[in-house]
Amino acid sequence: MSAPLTDSPSVPLLRMRGVCKRFDNVVALAGVALQVHRGEVHAICGENGAGKSTLMKIISGVYTPDEGEIHIDDRPTRIESLSHAQALGIVMIHQELNLVPHLTVAENIWLGREPRRGWFVDRARQYDGARDCLRRLGVDIDPDAEVSTLSIGQQQLVEIAKALSMQARLLIMDEPTSSLAEADAARLLQVVQDLKRAGVGIVYISHRLDELEHIVDRVTVLRDGHYIATRSWGETSINEIVGLMVGRELTQQFPPATRLPSAEVLLRVRGLRREGVFGPVEAGEIELAGERLTIRSPRDAIAAGIAYVSEDRKAHGLAVKMSVAHNITLANVGALANGLGFIDATRERETAESFIRQLDIRTPSPDQIARLLSGGNQQKVVIAKWLFRQARVILFDEPTRGIDVGAKYAIYELMDQLAAQGIGVVLISSDLPEVLGMSDRVAVFRQGELASVLETRRCTQQEVMHHASVGLTESSKPPLAALEPIL
Numbered sequence: 001m002s003a004p005l006t007d008s009p010s011v012p013l014l015r016m017r018g019v020c021k022r023f024d025n026v027v028a029l030a031g032v033a034l035q036v037h038r039g040e041v042h043a044i045c046g047e048n049g050a051g052k053s054t055l056m057k058i059i060s061g062v063y064t065p066d067e068g069e070i071h072i073d074d075r076p077t078r079i080e081s082l083s084h085a086q087a088l089g090i091v092m093i094h095q096e097l098n099l100v101p102h103l104t105v106a107e108n109i110w111l112g113r114e115p116r117r118g119w120f121v122d123r124a125r126q127y128d129g130a131r132d133c134l135r136r137l138g139v140d141i142d143p144d145a146e147v148s149t150l151s152i153g154q155q156q157l158v159e160i161a162k163a164l165s166m167q168a169r170l171l172i173m174d175e176p177t178s179s180l181a182e183a184d185a186a187r188l189l190q191v192v193q194d195l196k197r198a199g200v201g202i203v204y205i206s207h208r209l210d211e212l213e214h215i216v217d218r219v220t221v222l223r224d225g226h227y228i229a230t231r232s233w234g235e236t237s238i239n240e241i242v243g244l245m246v247g248r249e250l251t252q253q254f255p256p257a258t259r260l261p262s263a264e265v266l267l268r269v270r271g272l273r274r275e276g277v278f279g280p281v282e283a284g285e286i287e288l289a290g291e292r293l294t295i296r297s298p299r300d301a302i303a304a305g306i307a308y309v310s311e312d313r314k315a316h317g318l319a320v321k322m323s324v325a326h327n328i329t330l331a332n333v334g335a336l337a338n339g340l341g342f343i344d345a346t347r348e349r350e351t352a353e354s355f356i357r358q359l360d361i362r363t364p365s366p367d368q369i370a371r372l373l374s375g376g377n378q379q380k381v382v383i384a385k386w387l388f389r390q391a392r393v394i395l396f397d398e399p400t401r402g403i404d405v406g407a408k409y410a411i412y413e414l415m416d417q418l419a420a421q422g423i424g425v426v427l428i429s430s431d432l433p434e435v436l437g438m439s440d441r442v443a444v445f446r447q448g449e450l451a452s453v454l455e456t457r458r459c460t461q462q463e464v465m466h467h468a469s470v471g472l473t474e475s476s477k478p479p480l481a482a483l484e485p486i487l
């Protein structure tokens with residue numbers, strides 16, 4: 001167990017040296033070092049598989065290191081469990097939020113640590129404590145609101161409020177803005193600055209390197225489980241950080257386009273209307289290659305050749321406990337049936353191996369469990385699934401969320417190749433440089449209406465945001481014909 005903590009500003013809050021971690025014969029970390037001070041935002045950068053998650057799990061008590069030293073307030077410490085880490089003031093906010101949707105904000109903030117009055121939960125103290133934590137963040141969220149009614153950005157702030165309620169001294173934030181709209185992301189970064197001024201040490205993980213310059217003091221780079229370098233942010237550049245991450249210089253953020261957009265319309269939609277979030281459209285038309293479609297379910301869309309690559313690939317894109325081969329063939333198993341109606345295992349494996357080669361999926365074998373792949377390779381498996389289904393249009397929803405810069409480039413190349421083969425590619429992204437770097441045209445929506453369609457080679461980020469945020473009067477809206485076709 002550790003010695004009592006102090007708040008002396010003269011020593012690092014956290015110091016790690018020579019940290020190693022192995023899983024069977026796989027070395028996840030080899031001699032990693034890290035030092036975090038109070039009131040410092042320290043970024044951890046590296047490609048998927050670099051060891052960031054393993055290092056964070058060691059700091060937060062999920063794993064114990066096989067070798068190395070950990071000092072808290074310059075005192076040798078063995079972090080024995082998640083609860084022990086929290087007792088030390090170390091709290092981690094995961095990329096996948098850990099909230100219970102049907103409970104209130106206050107109940108989530110105090111979950112498992114409810115204030116008591118005798119045998120019963122003290123609801124007044126629970127509410128007041130939650131309100132105080134939210135007030136410290138400067139956010140207007142009702143402690144009695146059910147979490148399921150909140151936006152993703154608000155839920156992220158609830159997670160931070162929960163950390164404050166635990167008296168967090170060291171806060172680990174894993175991809176905190178990956179699911180946020182621009183306004184919510186900006187608010188979250190301001191909260192990070194406020195926490196920093198309050199003396200909280202923050203370990204910040206993000207693949208959005210451009211946002212780091214606004215909040216980060218220092219950055220540590222990992223590659224293949226090894227410590228590479230620590231740099232003061234003011235003495236480095238994004239290009240240098242990327243070079244340290246991938247071990248080579250990346251001269252381009254986006255690949256050169258090989259596609260040649262055709263004048264032939266592949267997908268056309270007219271007058272689509274839907275009240276609420278889910279369910280079939282209530283009015284309007286959808287045409288694919290001139291054929292009018294009736295789509296009342298995902299099954300109808302898939303049968304028509306329209307595929308959706310979800311923003312949350314683990315929840316809605318992959319069967320994470322199944323093999324790579326099973327995931328690739330999942331949407332088209334009928335094509336692998338033998339004469340008796342059973343899946344031909346040999347053909348399934350050959351199909352999977354073909355797509356693994358074609359898409360350069362980095363996996364030990366087709367039998368590898370999908371959840372063990374990096375984010376970029378998981379995304380390639382999802383794309384392979386729809387290619388095997390012979391999709392004619394693929395809708396990519398935040399396709400590079402939580403993916404490192406090297407893997408992003410590979411996904412961009414793949415999207416360009418699909419378009420060059422005549423497949424319709426629709427990109428949905430909150431990353432405006434990604435939108436402009438990868439699209440031929442941008443359909444800008446505002447409050448459920450299509451506001452404009454812009455040629456990307458003739459517009460800027462500011463123009464896109466103007467069309468997205470400034471309401472258009474009926475007289476200023478472009479004619480309907482100017483908004484068609486989409487693809």
